[in-house]
Structures are given as C-alpha cells and as structure tokens.
Amino acid sequence: MTNAYIVGAFTTRFGRASEKTVRDLTREAYLGVLADAGMETGAKIEFAWFGNCMMDYWGQAIIRGQVCFLPLVREGLFPERVPMINVEGGCATGSMAFHGAFKDILSGQSDLSLALGVEKLFDPRPGADIFQWFGGGHSPFDREELLEEYHRVARNIGVAFTPEPNRTLPMDTYAVQAAYHMKRYGTTREQIAACAAKNHFHGSLNPKAQYRFTMSPEEVLADRLVVDPFTRAMCSPLGDGAAAILVCSERYRNTLPEPIRARAIRIRANVFTGGKYRNEDEPSLSRVAADKAYRVAGVTPAQIDVAEVHDATSFCEVYQMEMLRFCEIGEGGPFVASGATSLGGQLPVNTSGGLVSKGHPIAATGLSMLTELTTQLRHEAGDRQVEGAEFALQENGGGVIGLEEAACAITILQKV
Structure with missing residues (x-):
C-alpha cells in the first residue's frame, strides 16, 4: 500500500467576513493551498x-x-472534468473530505487529491437567525429520544436540561456532559476555565485566529454565562472561513522539487468511527477511533508531540485528554489545569487556539486543525512552535447521537 502525504495546507483567517461570499472563501483557500504546494x-x-x-x-x-x-x-485554475464529491458530516465535515482524499491516494487511482471545506455562519442582516440550521446536527425523527436521554442524565445528577432558542442545542448537551463529569470525577469550573484561558493565549499567537486576545482564568469565569457551567469564553464562536489540504502519493511526492518535497508530511493514520446511544461511563467513539489509529500508525499516546482536538466547548478538551489516553479517565481537569497542554508543557494541545479562540466555521474546522498540525511538523509555527515536533494527532467530531457525536475522526501525522 502506498504512503500518502500532505503536500499543501492552507486556512483562511477565521472570523466574521460579511463582505465575502462562500465562493470568495473557496477561492482564497484553494489558491492558498496551491501556493503552499508550489x-x-x-x-x-x-x-x-x-x-x-x-x-x-x-x-x-x-x-x-x-x-x-x-x-x-472557467479561469483555468481548476482542471476541467475533474470529479468533485460533496461531503457533509456536521462538525466533522472537513475531516470527512480529507478522508476521501486520503483514500483516493491509498487506492492508487489518484496521485493528487484535494479536500476543501468552507462555511459562512455570520449573517449581519437584521433579524437573521442561522441557529435553526444547527438543528440538522441531530435527527428530527428522534428528537424526543435525544432530549429524554439528556433529561434522564440531568435528573440523575440533580441539574436542569433546559435548551433555549438563543443558543445551539449542542451547547446544552455539552453542558450536561460537563455536569456529569464534574459530579462523577470532581472536575471544576476553574479547571475548564484554565483550559479556555490557555487556548485564548495560544490563539493570540495565531494570525489566522478569530479571537487574538488573551484571557485569564478569572476573566473566563467572569464572562457572560451561556449555559451552566459554560461562559462565553469557554464556547466556540460563530464565524466564517475555509481551509484546504492537498494529499499526494509517494510517487507524486518523489517528482517534486526538493524544497516542496521536504515539507510534505506523512499521514500515518486516518480513522473514522460512528456514534451510538452509550451509557454515561462507557468510553466514547473518540476512544475507539484513537485506539485504532494508534495501532494503524504503530505509535503510542506518549509519542504524540502536539495535538488539535475538537473543543467546541473547553470541557471537550478536558474530556478528550482522557479518551485519547493522554491521561487517566477522570484526570482531564487536573491534567489541563497543570499546564501540561500549554506551549512548553508535556503535550501542547490546540496550539492554533482551538475552536474557542481560532473559531469554528463548521466544514472548515477539521481541515484547519490539520493545517495547524502540518505547520507544526514543518516547524513553521513561529511563536507557537512546539520544539522538535515529530508526531501530531487530530481529533474532530461532528453531530449528536445520544451522549456523543455522530462521527469522529482521528488522524496521526509524522514529519519525514
């Protein structure tokens, strides 16, 4: 089986780009990834x-x-007659596009394949309400079953589950999951706030991030409450953006000029899993995907030097530290609060700023995470560079099924 490589990676700046259309963002990401690949x-x-x-x-x-x-x-920038498959998988959409390009190369049918994700979530028009579109991230056929599952868990731990139209349903589902973790393992708001503050600091170093300011844990806790235990600073914002990756075969890579060839990053594993209705203490689909990815890549969690994980809320990063085996179950809060996931720490996580600071234009997110990791493994990340990074891991989930996502991707990359 051929090896596959990331030969080009690019992300637009994330943020509220009301002056740009979806086509504008697509063009920017596409031309950017071409330039990155020479x-x-x-x-x-x-x-x-x-x-x-x-x-x-x-x-x-x-x-x-x-x-x-x-x-x-029409302008001759993209070849005629090239097939293009449209992909949608909630917040894991970008990673699904990448998975398709990766399989193109593994199959031997293509030597160069493109994955691109784009999203516009900010609508400045008076009275505009895009929140209703987020309902597509869970099933309308099973909505009552989903709501009852969260009511059940909330009742068991003595908290309320009260979705409201002024926020997306995933924020409420994450809030119940966080409350359960806090009750079961003693995770605290202060630990979640430390995680958010860490990522706001990382985002301040990233010129592509939507939010480029620092916040202390105290400032995070004092921010406007979205849904208990989350303040606004612990939640990913609405924004626009696009990202793209070019995946190539080893055969194609060997034809490239040395400066381009030297920047190619090997894809050691790219694994997907699907969600189900699980019980509260059962490991999530990201644990299943991570274990398989480690086996495929032939590496251990201890070998990972830098990671990007799907922190739609800052609790998500706390939880994923456990699912990805970077710490024991129940120890995610202390692990993150200790500084282990900060730049200069044991395992820097979300050096891009994560979703809470870099931003979360849904379909672009997974590819932007891979772009950050590619930049880290090329040792081109500037002030946020992780020294000596060789192995990197991405975790990207999307949709809601019960107490977990509908889909989850784990990708492991290596500098060569």
Whole structure:
C-alpha cells in the first residue's frame, strides 16, 4: 500500500467576513493551498472533495462544490472534468473530505487529491437567525429520544436540561456532559476555565485566529454565562472561513522539487468511527477511533508531540485528554489545569487556539486543525512552535447521537 502525504495546507483567517461570499472563501483557500504546494494551477489534481454544511441557508442546497468551483474552472485554475464529491458530516465535515482524499491516494487511482471545506455562519442582516440550521446536527425523527436521554442524565445528577432558542442545542448537551463529569470525577469550573484561558493565549499567537486576545482564568469565569457551567469564553464562536489540504502519493511526492518535497508530511493514520446511544461511563467513539489509529500508525499516546482536538466547548478538551489516553479517565481537569497542554508543557494541545479562540466555521474546522498540525511538523509555527515536533494527532467530531457525536475522526501525522 502506498504512503500518502500532505503536500499543501492552507486556512483562511477565521472570523466574521460579511463582505465575502462562500465562493470568495473557496477561492482564497484553494489558491492558498496551491501556493503552499508550489503550484500555480491545479492542473495535476485528479479528484476533489468539497465539504459544507450550511450553504442551503444562503440558497445553494445541492451541487455546492461544483457551483463554488465553476469560476475557477472557467479561469483555468481548476482542471476541467475533474470529479468533485460533496461531503457533509456536521462538525466533522472537513475531516470527512480529507478522508476521501486520503483514500483516493491509498487506492492508487489518484496521485493528487484535494479536500476543501468552507462555511459562512455570520449573517449581519437584521433579524437573521442561522441557529435553526444547527438543528440538522441531530435527527428530527428522534428528537424526543435525544432530549429524554439528556433529561434522564440531568435528573440523575440533580441539574436542569433546559435548551433555549438563543443558543445551539449542542451547547446544552455539552453542558450536561460537563455536569456529569464534574459530579462523577470532581472536575471544576476553574479547571475548564484554565483550559479556555490557555487556548485564548495560544490563539493570540495565531494570525489566522478569530479571537487574538488573551484571557485569564478569572476573566473566563467572569464572562457572560451561556449555559451552566459554560461562559462565553469557554464556547466556540460563530464565524466564517475555509481551509484546504492537498494529499499526494509517494510517487507524486518523489517528482517534486526538493524544497516542496521536504515539507510534505506523512499521514500515518486516518480513522473514522460512528456514534451510538452509550451509557454515561462507557468510553466514547473518540476512544475507539484513537485506539485504532494508534495501532494503524504503530505509535503510542506518549509519542504524540502536539495535538488539535475538537473543543467546541473547553470541557471537550478536558474530556478528550482522557479518551485519547493522554491521561487517566477522570484526570482531564487536573491534567489541563497543570499546564501540561500549554506551549512548553508535556503535550501542547490546540496550539492554533482551538475552536474557542481560532473559531469554528463548521466544514472548515477539521481541515484547519490539520493545517495547524502540518505547520507544526514543518516547524513553521513561529511563536507557537512546539520544539522538535515529530508526531501530531487530530481529533474532530461532528453531530449528536445520544451522549456523543455522530462521527469522529482521528488522524496521526509524522514529519519525514
């Protein structure tokens, strides 16, 4: 089986880009990834995977990628007749696009494949309400079953589960999961706040981040309450952005000029798992995916030098430290609060700033995480560089099924 490599990686700056259309963001990410790979056009691209979740809100419900790339085809920047598959998987959409490109290379049918994810979530028009579109992240056919599951868990630990229309349902589901963890293991708001403050510091070093300011744990705790125990600073914001990755075969990599070839990053593992209704103490789908990824890559958790994990809330990072075996179950709070996941710590996590600071344009998120890790393994991250980074891990989940996500990706990368 051939090896697969990331040969190009790019992300736009995340934030509220009301002056840019989805096509504008697509163009910026596409031209950016070509430039990163030392290419003027995409003439050698043989397949493409386009990720998006919310474009129907803006009026384009189907053939989204083809519509966004039409001007690029007409200008000769993207090759004619190249197939493009549209992908949607909630917050894991970008990683699903990457998974498709990765399999293109492993199959031997393509030597160069593109994965691109784009999202516009900010609508400045008076009275605009995109929150209703987030309901697509869980099943309307089983909504009452999902709500009752969270009511049950909330009752058992003595808290309320009260979704409201002024926030997305996932914030409420994460809040119950956090409350359960706090009750079961003694995790504290202060530990979650320390995690958020750490990522706001990392984000202040990232020129592509939506939020580029620091916050102390005390400032995080004092911020506006979204849903107990989360303040605004512990939650990912709404924003716009796009990211893209070019995946190539070893055969293609060997044809490249040395400066480009030397920056290629090997994909050691790319694993997906699916969600189910699990009990409260059963490890999540990310634990299953991580264990398989470690086996496929032939590495252990102790060998990972830097990680990007899906912190839609700062509690999520605390929890994923346990699921990814970076610490024991129940020890995520103390592990993060100790500084272990900060720059200069035992295992720097979310050096990009994570979703709470870098931002979370849904379909672009997974690819932006991979771009950050690629930058780290190339040793091109500047002030946020993890010294001597060789192995990197990405965890990206999407959707809601019971007490976990509908899908989860784990990717392990290596500097070569």
